[in-house]
Amino acid sequence: MLIEYENFCLRVDKVMARIAAAASAAGRAPDDVKLLPVTKTHPAEAVIFAARYGLPAVGENRVQEAVEKQTQVPMTLRWELVGHLQSNKVRLAVAHFDRIQSVDSEKLLSLLDRAAGELGKKLPVLLQINAGNDPAKFGADPADAPHLLEAALAKPHLQVDGLMTIAPLSNDPQVARRTFANLRLLRAGLAARFGAPLPELSMGMTSDIEAAVAEGSTLVRVGTALYGVRE
Ligand SMILES: *Cc1c(COP(=O)(O)O)cnc(C)c1O
Numbered sequence: 001m002l003i004e005y006e007n008f009c010l011r012v013d014k015v016m017a018r019i020a021a022a023a024s025a026a027g028r029a030p031d032d033v034k035l036l037p038v039t040k041t042h043p044a045e046a047v048i049f050a051a052r053y054g055l056p057a058v059g060e061n062r063v064q065e066a067v068e069k070q071t072q073v074p075m076t077l078r079w080e081l082v083g084h085l086q087s088n089k090v091r092l093a094v095a096h097f098d099r100i101q102s103v104d105s106e107k108l109l110s111l112l113d114r115a116a117g118e119l120g121k122k123l124p125v126l127l128q129i130n131a132g133n134d135p136a137k138f139g140a141d142p143a144d145a146p147h148l149l150e151a152a153l154a155k156p157h158l159q160v161d162g163l164m165t166i167a168p169l170s171n172d173p174q175v176a177r178r179t180f181a182n183l184r185l186l187r188a189g190l191a192a193r194f195g196a197p198l199p200e201l202s203m204g205m206t207s208d209i210e211a212a213v214a215e216g217s218t219l220v221r222v223g224t225a226l227y228g229v230r231e
Contacts, residue, residue: 002043002049002227003227003228008049008226009053011226011227012035012226014225015035015220015226016035018209018210019033019209019213023213026214028213028216035055036058036080036221037050037055037222037223037226037227038060038061038222038223039059039069039223039227040061040062040065040230041231042230044069044073046058048074051077052075055077056078057077058078058080059081059221060080060081060082061081061083062083063085063093063096063097064089066081066097070096078098079096079098080098080100080101081100082164082202084102085108087107087108087111090108090111091118093112094112094115098124099124100112100123100124100126101126101128101164101202102126102138103126104127104139104148106151109152109155109158112157113155113156113157113158116158117157123159124158124159125152125160125161126160126161126162126202127140127148127149127152128165129145129163130142131165131180131183132166132168132176134169137168139164142182145190146190146194149190149194150194160198161200162187163183163202164200165180165182165183167205167208167211173208173211176207176211177214177215179203180203180204180208180215180216180217181215183201183203184201184215200218200219201216201217202217202218202219203215203217203219205221205222205223206224209222
């Protein structure tokens, strides 16, 4: 069961207010931080709500689920993959997503580049970094990030927009904050070393929006605060 559209609008406004408050506390402009609604596990109406509201993109974490929803959503909006991508789903993912945020290996880079070339696309990607060194999370080791970025920048059919991370689950808010600070510093170092702008810093979810915005997030990926708890 999904919430009503009116309720969704109130929830978006609340999340926007959280972003704005955190941005202003950090001396940042509120519109430097974009909101990506994460519609995974929710029906296609969740995507339609986002489009009706005027949000330009949604995040999904499974390729097949997104492909099915796309047939049920009449509006044009951008689809971003935020979940782990298996090699055998690469072609389908490249055909159905506008950006892939979960690129964490050289193997995946090569497969994505080849598929994008075959489909005549230049595919925007983010490199997913395990900035909290969480054994339970996907993402490249921060120490491997330079190598991964160098490989990514050499791919003719990929465009590297920036970095993504997921904070470890913890009751201590400082854990998320430190994770996001790590990603911010990593991006600054990589941007300087490779002369790559890496404009996007995708970090922050329902429980850690404030910490992420404080540490420079440009894109928060929010599911629960917009659509309710997933079953
Ligand atoms: C599910 C998911 C989100 C949204 O999480 P919430 O806590 O529901 O806001 C964000 N990013 C990724 C990668 C996810 O898988």
